[in-house]
């Protein structure tokens with residue numbers, strides 16, 4: 001028999017999280033998560049889920065009935081959209097301008113779909129004209145998939161224009177809003193987005209591990225008309241909806257044990273967002289980005305993304321010549337309790353990614369980040 005190891009309780013330090021996510025969690029959200037666990041079919045919990053659904057609808061600006069939080073992180077939200085919608089042999093136009101567009105391709109192919117790639121340079125928004133050409137050249141395409149806010153580079157794409165194009169060509173739009181939700185303008189119904197997923201750990205400033213998703217009536221119709229069963233039992237939305245709303249609005253049935261306390265946390269973070277007001281939150285991110293931008297430029301740091309395409313909540317800057325990437329990030333973490341992100345994919349070792357997401361998008365965080373970078377870059381250890 002193995003002897004039980006003696007291990008101390010885990011006591012993480014209080015860091016300031018200014019990377020690509022997870023972002024700083026609201027203290028109220030952490031407190032909400034520590035409330036007593038109740039049964040996931042307890043009538044009080046079911047009432048909380050109804051509120052949660054209406055809060056997710058508010059955050060997405062949608063009246064979509066099929067709106068819920070997948071019990072897993074953003075990657076599962078991505079997979080939920082693809083496995084429920086794409087059937088073998090179906091063509092999907094996939095826009096790739098960073099790491100997450102490439103993941104969409106992998107999802108399409110694992111569903112047996114055919115991905116037609118529209119490549120854009122890293123650090124640039126998806127080019128709407130190139131997408132229009134791809135749609136025209138592929139009249140049999142059934143979907144258009146793109147990342148609204150590309151976290152690997154900090155580029156923001158024009159979701160409104162891309163979804164209008166999808167509609168014009170009779171395609172269902174699949175949108176990654178993991179980093180955009182709560183941080184920049186996003187209007188699901190007005191822009192005609194059909195399938196969308198996000199993550200709890202970015203601009204919602206909730207604990208990681210949940211993925212809000214929403215499907216338009218057109219997307220739901222497509223799911224219902226499937227000729228083949230969804231290959232993932234866990235992510236099959238028609239089964240999950242039996243738990244979130246009950247079958248045909250009737251009694252809720254057990255599907256999986258919901259992450260009860262994590263859902264309290266999401267309820268609280270979205271409640272805080274609704275109290276602040278979406279438009280106010282978008283403006284706060286834009287304002288804090290401007291303060292950070294001035295500070296970073298004063299330090300001589302250069303942005304990866306041109307101003308017109310730049311996300312306020314994810315600031316990718318080139319690492320200055322002769323500076324040791326890992327050493328700087330280590331110093332920030334150890335001496336200032338400050339986390340910033342490393343570059344990802346093609347930008348690994350070349351850029352830092354500084355997040356201003358949700359609760360982290362505050363003046364004191366910006367001031368700390370600029371001061372710490374100034375000290376570390378001026379006096380490298």
Ligand SMILES: Cc1ncc(COP(=O)(O)O)c(C=O)c1O
Nearest residue numbers: 073074075100151176178179199
């Ligand atoms: C744009 C984008 N899509 C998808 C994901 C995957 O989300 P998660 O890490 O929560 O699984 C991320 C995570 O950073 C992301 O930034």
